Amino acid sequence: MVAMTKRRFASVTLLSIILPISLLATFRIAGIIPEPPTPQTITVETVYWNISRPSKPARLEQNVQSTYTYTEITVETIVYIDCYEENFDEPPFNSHDGIALRAGVNVSVPNGHVEFMVIRFLPNDFNALAFLDTNEYALKASNATITRRVWLGTEASEAYVIAQGSAASASLTTQLRWVFIDENLESHRLKLTFEAHIFNESTDEVVILPIFLNVLTANESS
Numbered sequence: 598m599v600a601m602t603k604r605r606f607a608s609v610t611l612l613s614i615i616l617p618i619s620l621l622a623t624f625r626i627a628g629i630i631p632e633p634p635t636p637q638t639i640t641v642e643t644v645y646w647n648i649s650r651p652s653k654p655a656r657l658e659q660n661v662q663s664t665y666t667y668t669e670i671t672v673e674t675i676v677y678i679d680c681y682e683e684n685f686d687e688p689p690f691n692s693h694d695g696i697a698l699r700a701g702v703n704v705s706v707p708n709g710h711v712e713f714m715v716i717r718f719l720p721n722d723f724n725a726l727a728f729l730d731t732n733e734y735a736l737k738a739s740n741a742t743i744t745r746r747v748w749l750g751t752e753a754s755e756a757y758v759i760a761q762g763s764a765a766s767a768s769l770t771t772q773l774r775w776v777f778i779d780e781n782l783e784s785h786r787l788k789l790t791f792e793a794h795i796f797n798e799s800t801d802e803v804v805i806l807p808i809f810l811n812v813l814t815a816n817e818s819s
Contacts, residue, residue: 636794640805641665646678647811650784655681657696663791663806669707672804674791676700683781689728694777696812701770702791704762709797711762714741714769718756721786724779727756730772737771740764777812784813 646661661676677699686692700718704711718727727750730736736743741760750756760769775787791806 636796636801636803638803638805639665640807643807643809645809645811646676647813650781650812650814651681651683652781654683654685657681661808661810663808665804665806667800669705670709670795670797670800670802671703671705672791672793672795672806673703674701674806674808676789676808676810678810689726689774690776694781695725696775696810697772698775698810699770699772700789700791701768702793702806703766703768704793704795705766706795706797706800707765709795709800710765711741711767712794712796713744713762713792714760714767714794715790715792716758716769716771717788717790717792718750718773718775719754719788719790720750720752720775721788722783723752724777724783725785725787726751726776726778727787728774728776729756729758730774735772738767738769740767741769743769775810782814784811784817786811 641663644661644663648657657678657680659678661678663674665672679697679699681696682690683694684692685695700716702714702716704714720727729746729748731748736758738760741762743758743760746758747756758769758771760767777785787810789808789810793804795802795804
């Protein structure tokens with residue numbers, strides 16, 4: 598008798614879970630309960646930065662910027678290219694060449710909020726690596742919480758950082774070491790992708806701002 602009661606209780610519990618799920622699916626198919634809207638994706642025109650590959654250490658100190666504005670909404674990105682290193686012995690260069698840089702995004706959504714921000718780094722060749730700075734001071738978020746980060750980027754996979762927002766404005770900044778593991782013979786390209794999901798009374802958008810950094814050999818830059 599006890600065993601039968603337990604089986605009946607289990608059956609009723611299972612039905613109480615399955616029935617609401619089935620009804621929800623039916624209502625959505627019938628259009629009674631609409632599917633959540635898919636955010637509109639907006640991709641801003643790609644920005645390119647080119648430099649001839651130096652043969653010795655050099656201070657570069659250059660800014661590369663991209664901006665999206667719509668009514669009162671603003672998404673601003675900036676890449677500060679600090680310096681070029683030649684045979685630099687400290688990690689993560691480990692006696693290789695490369696570039697140290699900083700990347701950041703600022704988002705403002707009056708009468709709304711920032712859902713999330715992402716900064717992605719993807720080297721476009723086998724002989725380059727992208728290392729996010731592991732020091733906590735190098736990774737900063739304002740009015741946002743960092744929820745995920747991947748420190749190493751290769752030709753096959755991105756380094757990235759994701760921050761969840763909730764306020765009408767938010768920002769995210771990180772530092773990167775772009776390391777070249779060839780013998781100073783090759784050109785290299787790094788793709789940076791900034792994403793911002795923004796929402797207010799009239800807008801639900803994911804804004805994508807791509808930037809390409811190109812370090813070119815003498816033959817390609819001429």
